[in-house]
Amino acid sequence: MAEADPDLLRSPPPVPAPPSPAPPSLAAQVRTAVIWRSGSQVLTQIVSWCSTLIVIRLLAPQDYGLFAMAQVMLVLLSTMNGWGLASALIREEHVTEERLRQTLGMLILLNFGLSLTQFLAAPLVALWFDEPMVTQLLRVQALLYLAVPFTALSHAILSRRMDFRRPAQVRLAAAVVGAGTALTGALSGWGVWTLVAAPMMMMLTEAVGMTRAARAPIWPSFRFAGAGHIAGFGGVMTATQIFWFIQSQADVMIAGRVLDPHSLGVYTTGLFLAQLLASKFVPPINEVAYAAYSRQRGEGQSQLIAPALLATVRLVMLVALPAYAGIAVVAPVLVPVLLGRQWLEIVPLLPILSAAMAMMTLQILFAPATNASGVPMAALRITMIGSVVMPSAFFIGSHFGLTGFAWGWVGGMAVLMLATVRLSGRIIGVTIGGLARAILPPLAAALAMAAGVALLLAALPPLPDIAALALAVVLGVGLYGGALHLIAPDRLAEALRFARNRNHADDADEAAEALPLV
Structure with missing residues (x-):
């Protein structure tokens, strides 16, 4: 019998596996996160506002009054619900399963x-408002x-992974569930319980959906050895x-004591519009920024947080400043189109409030950077x-009526913004x-x-107001784009580069300068 060819008996040489694709860069992750987080926010708000406008027409004013009374305590206690504990995990370099279970235990307690x-104090709140239903x-x-x-x-788990796609999907699903519950309740005659049931269904949907998306542990640990730093960080944030x-x-709180209900309604509605x-x-955007800054610090690149923050400021103010300037100047036609002519008293407030909100937008961009840098006391000092x-x-x-409250926003935010820049800027660098170099070009173009x-x-x-508003918007977009192109064409290029996820910088510092939020 002929012998087999030894070459045929040998195992064939291993075929080299194709190179695995490189993991997406932090820049790409941030870009995707911003798109999903901000885009989902827009869709979620559209769903929420559509249902709200319908429900408002079906419920009685006293339903909203009772709900507002209950919200005072709910909002106060919600500031202590422990989101800071979870946020502490985002900036941790390594997180074990036991640490996750410990954090869950802290949050549950x-x-x-x-x-x-809240259950025990409810009668006291009802007594304060003299409304037994509040209990x-x-x-x-x-x-x-x-x-x-x-x-x-x-x-926190998904933020560590820079995964904002699945949370965005969950939040959108929760918004749809909440809207459906609100419409069902309003049409079925639930009254004020409609306003209670809708957020409860949203929270339940979000809790289940987020836990499944993150594959988070559902069994807590109540042994907290070694988790003191998380509790400390969370306590400062709380x-x-x-x-x-x-x-x-x-x-x-002050306006409710000195203004009549009509004037208070005008003020709060104008503030709501200016604060959108x-x-x-x-x-x-801050949510994504905090995760990205924390990733940088965890990779030993804390020196990149300052240029990254400036890049974030450039990107946000590129959009925010023309938006606020536009709201201020088109207020006479914007208010009747959006709210109706019965709200025309808001018109003189909007230009003042828009100036304050521009400063507020800049001021709130600093906290994610200082928190991610490991100095949460900075944000605490500033809020104090x-x-x-x-x-x-x-x-x-309050001594000068409605416009006095609006100017109070301007004066207070000017002082607070300067304090924030001085205290936080020193920490971040x-x-x-x-x-100023980040803000002045879009500010000049917006003016x-x-x-x-x-x-x-x-x-x-x-x-007609809607025709005048449409003409103003078209002209405003053209003027702003043209002015910015003349003053600082690099800003438009930077925004396009971020949108297209192209970055050709060679070193880390240049990359941080070129990529917002990275």
Whole structure:
């Protein structure tokens, strides 16, 4: 029998595996995160506002009044619900399964305590407002805290991975569930319980969805050895939130004592309109920024946080400054189109409030950088300053009616912004000169745009408000883009580079300068 060819008996040489694709860069992850987080925020708000506008027409004003009374305690206790504990995990270099279970245990104990506190204190709140129904509302809403631990922990886990796609999908699904619940309740005659049931269903949906998306542990550990630094970091962030509550709610607390209900409604509605950008769309960017800054620090690149923050400022103010300038100048036609002519008293407030919100937008961009740098005390000090400055400004403004409160925002935010730049900039390494170079080009272009739009509105013949608004928006976009191209064409190029995820810088410092939020 012929012998087999030994070459045929040998194993074939191994075929080299194709090279695995390189993991996405931090820049690519940030770009994707911003798109998903901000984009989902827009869709979520659209769903929420559409259902809200329908529900408002179906419920009675007293339903909203009762709900607002209950919200006072809910908002206060929510500042202590432990999101800071979960946020501490984002900046950790290594996180074990045991650490996750310990954090979950802390969150469960804390939120159970808040739930019990609200349940027991509900009659006292009802007595303060002289509305017995508030007791029932608060006691049912006490269940909301039980969902927080699972949502907060899952959010921290996904933020560490720079995965904002799945949380965005979960939040959108929760918004749809909440909207469906609200419409069902309003159409079925649930009254004020509609406003209670909708957020509860949203929280439950988000807790389940986020836990599944993050594959987070659901069994807590109540042995906290070695987790003291997480509790300390979370405690500082919780204290920050409490002072933020005082700072941000002082105007309504004071205005409610000196203004009649009609004037208070005008003021709060105007403030809501002016704050849309700062309160709804900047926080998602800060959420991504905090995760990205923490990643940089964990990789030993803390020196890149300052240029990254400046890049974030350039990107955000590129959009925010023309938005605020536009709101200020088109207020006479914007208010009747969005809210109706019965809200025209808001018009003189919007230009003042827009100036304040521009400063506020810049000021709130600093906290993620200082927290990620391991100095949460900086944000705490700033909110402590704000908890004195803002109430003082509103108290002074209260002597001058509605516009006095608006100017109180301007004066208070000017002081608070300067304090933030000085204290936080020293920690991060951001100079006033660097900040000015980041802000001045879009500011100059926005002011030029506002002047051109103001001239257009003054020269227009009588037109329907919506037609005048459309013309103003078209002209404003063109003027701003043209002015910015003349003043600082590199800003438009930087924004396009970020949108396209192209970065050709060779060294880390140049990369940080070129990539927002990285």
